[in-house]
Amino acid sequence: xxxxxxxxxxxxxxxxxxxxATILTFVAVSLQPFxxxxxxxxxxxxxxxAFNVESNPDNVESLxxxxxxxxxxxxxxxxxxxxxxxxxxxxxxxLRKPPAEQKWPVYVAKTQNGDIKYIFxxxxxxxxxxxxxxxxxxxxxxxxxxxxxxxxxxxxxxxxEISTSEFQKLFIDKMxxxxxxxxxxxxxxxxxxxxxxxxxxxxxxxTITSHGVRDMLKTCLSxxxxxxxxxxx
Amino acid sequence: MFSKKNLKLLTDPINKDNPxxxxxxxxxxxxxxxxxxxxxxxxSLSVIFVTAMSNVVxxxxxxxxxxxxxxxxxxxxxxxxxxxxxxxxxxxxxxxSKQLSVFVGLIITNCIIMGRLEAFALSNSPKRAFxxxxxxxxxxxxxxxxxxxxxxxFGSGTIWDIQVMPExxxxxxxxxNGLMILPPMALIVVGVIIWVQxxxxxxxxxx
Numbered sequence: 149x150x151x152x153x154x155x156x157x158x159x160x161x162x163x164x165x166x167x168x169a170t171i172l173t174f175v176a177v178s179l180q181p182f183x184x185x186x187x188x189x190x191x192x193x194x195x196x197x198a199f200n201v202e203s204n205p206d207n208v209e210s211l212x213x214x215x216x217x218x219x220x221x222x223x224x225x226x227x228x229x230x231x232x233x234x235x236x237x238x239x240x241x242x243l244r245k246p247p248a249e250q251k252w253p254v255y256v257a258k259t260q261n262g263d264i265k266y267i268f269x270x271x272x273x274x275x276x277x278x279x280x281x282x283x284x285x286x287x288x289x290x291x292x293x294x295x296x297x298x299x300x301x302x303x304x305x306x307x308x309e310i311s312t313s314e315f316q317k318l319f320i321d322k323m324x325x326x327x328x329x330x331x332x333x334x335x336x337x338x339x340x341x342x343x344x345x346x347x348x349x350x351x352x353x354x355t356i357t358s359h360g361v362r363d364m365l366k367t368c369l370s371x372x373x374x375x376x377x378x379x380x381x
Numbered sequence: 382m383f384s385k386k387n388l389k390l391l392t393d394p395i396n397k398d399n400p401x402x403x404x405x406x407x408x409x410x411x412x413x414x415x416x417x418x419x420x421x422x423x424x425s426l427s428v429i430f431v432t433a434m435s436n437v438v439x440x441x442x443x444x445x446x447x448x449x450x451x452x453x454x455x456x457x458x459x460x461x462x463x464x465x466x467x468x469x470x471x472x473x474x475x476x477x478s479k480q481l482s483v484f485v486g487l488i489i490t491n492c493i494i495m496g497r498l499e500a501f502a503l504s505n506s507p508k509r510a511f512x513x514x515x516x517x518x519x520x521x522x523x524x525x526x527x528x529x530x531x532x533x534x535f536g537s538g539t540i541w542d543i544q545v546m547p548e549x550x551x552x553x554x555x556x557x558n559g560l561m562i563l564p565p566m567a568l569i570v571v572g573v574i575i576w577v578q579x580x581x582x583x584x585x586x587x588x
Contacts, residue, residue, distance in 0.1 A: 151445070152447065152448055156447055157447040157449055157450055160445070160447050160454075161450060161453070164457060168457055168458075171461065171465075172461060172464055175464075175465050176468055179468045179471070182472035182473065183468070183471045183472050186472070186475035187475075189475075304562075304563075305563070
């Protein structure tokens with residue numbers, strides 16, 4: 149057959165595409181369980197990181213089981229929702245819904261001496277793409293116990309600094325309610341914030357990412373206000 | 382299999398026909414994934430796999446490929462192999478695949494691969510094409526690993542994430558060089574490698 153004819157070229161292309169598609173489908177389907185598991189482990193690792201616990205792929209599962217004692221979903225009214233797979237709630241989708249329909253996960257962690265800590269997930273916008281994280285509170289649901297942030301594509305050395313432990317440590321022991329009990333969230337400011345209970349130092353050169361973190365904290369924590377009111381000690 | 386002629390296919394790209402330092406191809410990924418040794422090694426292995434396999438596949442098909450869609454056929458083969466690599470990395474070395482992020486996908490556009498397909502695989506037997514692919518992959522990988530070694534050593538004070546710069550040195554005032562972590566330094570390290578290589582191998586110096 150003439151290798152330069154249209155017919156040959158066309159048939160060749162069709163067969164090639166079908167063969168390649170079949171191979172790729174097979175690979176993707178057979179590897180999917182492993183990939184799903186990795187994503188799940190990564191999430192658990194991040195949750196533990198907000199709880200100031202370092203983990204690696206080998207011990208994350210057992211540490212998570214030991215520390216996270218309960219996971220449930222709430223609505224913005226602070227009511228516990230039954231029959232919701234709280235672990236797999238996707239905040240990106242929830243934030244698009246009207247507030248009344250939103251579902252927010254709550255992770256309850258227990259330290260070795262029996263103290264209860266609450267961990268809330270966060271999701272927002274950075275400069276180049278999504279940023280997300282987890283924030284852990286003491287039982288008073290006011291003082292921050294620990295945070296974890298990560299990002300998809302912030303600038304290395306600038307906005308990407310939010311995923312470093314140096315930056316995340318700044319949040320520890322900050323507060324989200326002022327003396328009168330008003331929700332103020334945690335701001336990221338330019339001036340020294342060492343003695344400020346409601347703010348941390350923003351990242352130099354990472355202003356837009358810093359604003360993203362500030363807005364993310366405010367938006368996501370607002371959804372938990374009713375829950376916090378009902379459950380703080 | 383390893384006659385002198387065939388062996389040359391394997392060794393030439395590592396030294397005097399190196400894709401990065403002599404042909405100056407595939408530079409972009411060499412800058413991006415060489416901050417640490419581990420991603421550089423995984424990236425090198427991925428590229429070796431893709432160059433070797435795509436060379437073999439194209440060489441096998443070389444007498445059937447319609448001329449007018451030659452490049453498209455090459456692209457489809459390379460893209461399929463890269464997706465397979467990406468899926469495997471996501472499944473088995475998730476951490477590294479996160480660090481490599483888009484650069485695994487960008488292997489598709491790596492000039493080394495298309496270059497070898499056009500220049501070699503289309504006119505040689507699968508066996509020779511395979512060796513040529515491995516050789517060029519190794520040539521690329523060798524440079525990546527050398528660059529990553531120096532960048533990690535001076536940029537983070539570690540090798541494969543193990544601290545090697547002694548604590549005492551830091552107490553004496555030594556600090557990790559932040560510039561090493563940024564892309565421009567990769568270019569400079571590659572430049573130094575080219576300089577050293579040309580210094581040792583006079584054949585490479587242009588008139």
